[in-house]
Amino acid sequence: MNSLSELSTDERIARLRLSRSHMVGPITFHELLAYFGSATLALEAIPELARRGGRSGRIRIASKSDAVKEMEGLEKLGGRMIFWGEAEYPTPLETIDSAPPVLSVIGHPHILEKSCVAIVGTRRASASGLAMAEKMAREIAFGDCVIVSGLALGIDGAAHRAAIQSGTAAVIAGGVDVPYPPEHRQLYQQIAEQGCLLSEMPFGVPPKMEHFPRRNRIISGLSLATVIVEAPLRSGAMITARMAAEQGRIVCVVPSSPIDPRAEGGLALLRDNATLVRNGDDVLEEIARMREEPLREPVIPAAPSTPPMPEAPQTDNLSDNVRDKIVSLLGPTPTTTDELIRLSGEDAHHVSVVLMELACAGRLRREPGQKVALLPQPQLNQNQNSDAHHHE
Numbered sequence: 001m002n003s004l005s006e007l008s009t010d011e012r013i014a015r016l017r018l019s020r021s022h023m024v025g026p027i028t029f030h031e032l033l034a035y036f037g038s039a040t041l042a043l044e045a046i047p048e049l050a051r052r053g054g055r056s057g058r059i060r061i062a063s064k065s066d067a068v069k070e071m072e073g074l075e076k077l078g079g080r081m082i083f084w085g086e087a088e089y090p091t092p093l094e095t096i097d098s099a100p101p102v103l104s105v106i107g108h109p110h111i112l113e114k115s116c117v118a119i120v121g122t123r124r125a126s127a128s129g130l131a132m133a134e135k136m137a138r139e140i141a142f143g144d145c146v147i148v149s150g151l152a153l154g155i156d157g158a159a160h161r162a163a164i165q166s167g168t169a170a171v172i173a174g175g176v177d178v179p180y181p182p183e184h185r186q187l188y189q190q191i192a193e194q195g196c197l198l199s200e201m202p203f204g205v206p207p208k209m210e211h212f213p214r215r216n217r218i219i220s221g222l223s224l225a226t227v228i229v230e231a232p233l234r235s236g237a238m239i240t241a242r243m244a245a246e247q248g249r250i251v252c253v254v255p256s257s258p259i260d261p262r263a264e265g266g267l268a269l270l271r272d273n274a275t276l277v278r279n280g281d282d283v284l285e286e287i288a289r290m291r292e293e294p295l296r297e298p299v300i301p302a303a304p305s306t307p308p309m310p311e312a313p314q315t316d317n318l319s320d321n322v323r324d325k326i327v328s329l330l331g332p333t334p335t336t337t338d339e340l341i342r343l344s345g346e347d348a349h350h351v352s353v354v355l356m357e358l359a360c361a362g363r364l365r366r367e368p369g370q371k372v373a374l375l376p377q378p379q380l381n382q383n384q385n386s387d388a389h390h391h392e
Contacts, residue, residue, distance in 0.1 A: 006086070006087075007083060007085070007086060010040065011038060011039060011040065012071075012081070012083060013064060013067045013068060013071070014038065014039035014040040014042075014043060015033075015039040015083050015084075015101060015102065016062070016067040016070065016071065016081065016083075016102055017039070017043060017061065017062040017063070017064060017066075017067045018032065018033070018039040018042055018043055018062075018101070019101035019102050020062035020066070020067065020070075020202060021043070021046065021059075021060065021061045021062045022059050022060035022061070022362075023050070023059060023359065023360055023361070023362045024046070024359075024360070025098070025359075025366070026098040026099060026100055026101055027097065027098055027359075027366055028356065028359040028360065029101045030084075030099070030101075031352070031355075031356050031359075032045075032046075032356065032360075035356070043061060046059060046061060046360050047059060047061075049356060049357045049360040049361070050357070050360040050361045050362075051361075052323070052357045052361075053354075053357035053358040053359070053360055053361025053362075053363055053364075054358070054361050054363055055360070055361035055362060055363075059360070059361075059362075070202060070203045070204075073177070073203050073204065074104055074106075074176070074177070074203050077106060077177055078106060079104060079105055079106035079107075079176060079177070079197075080104075080105060081102050081103065081104055081105070082102070082103045082105055082109060083101065083102050083103075084099055084100065084101050084102070088109060088110075089103070090103075090109075090112045090113075090116075090222055092116065092221060092222055092223065092224065093218065093221045093222050095221075095247075096217065096221040096247050097370070098217060098366075099221070100200035100218060101200075102200065103198050103199070103200060104175070104176040104198065104199050104200070104201075104203060105176065105196060105197065105198045106176055106177070106192050106196075106197040106198075107191065107192045107193070107194075107195055107196040107197050108194075108195065108196050109196050109198070111146050111167045111169065111195060111196055112146060112169060112196060112222065114144060114145060114146045114167065115144070115145045115146070115224055115287065115290075115291050116145060116146045116147075116148045116169065116222045116223045116224065117140050117145050117146075117147060117148065117223050117224060117225050117226075117227060117283060117287065118147075118148045118149060118219045118220060118222070118223040118225070118226040118227065118240065118244070119133055119136055119137055119140075119147055119148075119149055119155065119156075119159035119226075119227045119229060120149055120150060120155060120156060120159075120216075120219065120226065120227070120228060120229070120231070120236070120237040120240050120241075121133060121154060121155025121156070121228060121229040121230045121231050121237050121262075122154050122155060122230045122231055122232060122235055122237065122262050123152050123153040123154040123155075123156075124154060124262070125154035125155050125158070125229075125230050125262070126230065126256075126260070126262065128256070129154075129155060129229055129230035129256065129262065130154070130155070130158045131158075132229055132254055133155045133158040133159045133162070133229045134158050134159070134161070134162040135162075135279070135280070136159070136227060136229065136254065136277075136279065136280050136283070137158070137159040137160075137162035137163045137168075137280075138162045138163070138166075138280070139279055139280020139281060139283075139284075140227075140280040140283050140284060141162070141163045141166035141167060141168075142166070142280065143280065143281075143284040145167075145284070145287075146163075146166075146167040146168060146169055146195075147159050147160065147162070147163035147166075147167070147168045147169075148168070148169045148170075148171065148219055148222050148223050149168070149170060149171075149219065150170065150171055150173070150212075150215055150216065150219055150236070150240075151170040151171075151172060151179075151180070151181075151184055151187065151188065151191075152181070152184075152236070153181055153183060153184070154230075155229045155230060155237070156170075157184055157187060159229075160187060160191060160195075161187065163195075164190055164191070164194055164195065165194070167195060168191060168194075168195040168196075169191075169195055169196040169197075169198065169222065170188070170191050170195070170196070170197050170198075171198055171199065171215050171218045171219045171222070172197055172198065172199040172201070172207070172215065173199070173201070173207035173208075173211040173212050173214075173215040174199065174201050174205050174206045174207030174208070174211060175199060175201050175202055175203045175204045175205040175206070176197050176198060176199035176201075176203070177203055177204060178204065178205065178206055178207065180206075180207050198218070199215070200214065200218065201214075212236055212239075213236075213239050216236055216239050216240040216243055217240075217243045217247075219240055220240050220241075220243045220244035220247055220249060221243070221247055223244070223249060224249060224250065224287040224290045224291065225244075225249060225250035225251070225252050225283055225286055225287050225290075226240055226241055226244040226249060226250070226251055226252065227252045227253075227254065227277065227283060228240075228241055228251070228252065228253045228254065228265065228266050228269060228274075229254045229266075230254075230256060230260075230262040230263065230266070231262065231264075231265035231266055232261055232262055232264055232265050233264045233265050233268060235265055237265060238265045238268075238269075241265075241269055241274070246368055250275060250286050250287060250290070251269060251274040251275065252274065252275045252276075252277040252282070252283055252286060253266040253267075253269050253270050253274045253275070253276060253277065254266065254277060254278070255267070255270065255276055318350060318353060318354065322346060322350055322354075323354055323357075325344050325346070326340060326344050326346060326350070326351055326354045327354065327358070327374070329343050329344055330358075330372065330373065330374035331373065331374055332373055332374065333373060334365075334367040334371035334372060334373040335371060335372065335373070336369065336370060336371050336372075337351060337352075337355065337370050337371075337372065338370075340355075340372075355372060358374070362375065363375045363376075
């Protein structure tokens, strides 16, 4: 758990503003926060960072009034926000490299203190797949675990329903106040009353296609293991499985008939060394060691060292030669930050500052494995966060 456990009201508002600002995705959020020491100072520095990164136009910074309005709207529904670094922030999620800066929650977030297991799969599930999802959810929940899923039709819904009484958490693709799909409005309400609904998206935002991969990384990030029940090769469940593997979590597959297209994803995962499970006890056995040992420390990207004095928010005055040398090594093909340091001959501090500038300017794309690529001059939508996650 991060050392911070209590944030002032002003800092909470500033963190929400920072996370909702143009071009500031989770990774850049963490870099800015670590460098400047507070969201308030980071907000003041963004325009200059963006200018140095090559942005000529204005950059949208979320207003204080919008942040307060979002907080108050959530509170009226009985929900609240949990910020990265606060004591209630789920510890497993804190360890992923794109940990959401803020979670909007409705219901009972304390259930996430238990070990979590994700159960996901196709929306067009077979009768046997639905029955297996329900059986797995009941058996795993009986082992004192919380079932996490995405509230989708099919496998997700079956897993949630089977675990309502024992504890389930639904990660919403849009705003936490927007039930989706509409067919699951009643299930949404049941989870709000007995479990936990959570989202990183702004209050009131309807779900869009690009939101679902972001949601999936939270599902896997909360969970010690992700269980796949019926998943075609091209499906959201397969994205969740890939993210779970990237996050160092266990990927489990319930095998099904190889002639069913809904089995293709799971069979591919098994071929790539996922764990075959037959029942809930198999899953509980797989996560037993992880439940006893703490997860690895958070993989938040290292912030540039030697931050400026708090009373004078500013960034290093790098020479244009240094900046140009680092930028010239970047292109559309991703490269690691270690490679940038080696090839440029500059120290990690200088490289990190330049990458932070490019991110604020909307010219940096993040990829798995701390890889980065250069984007053309920004033509992004006003509300888009360029590094919110590499799967966006």
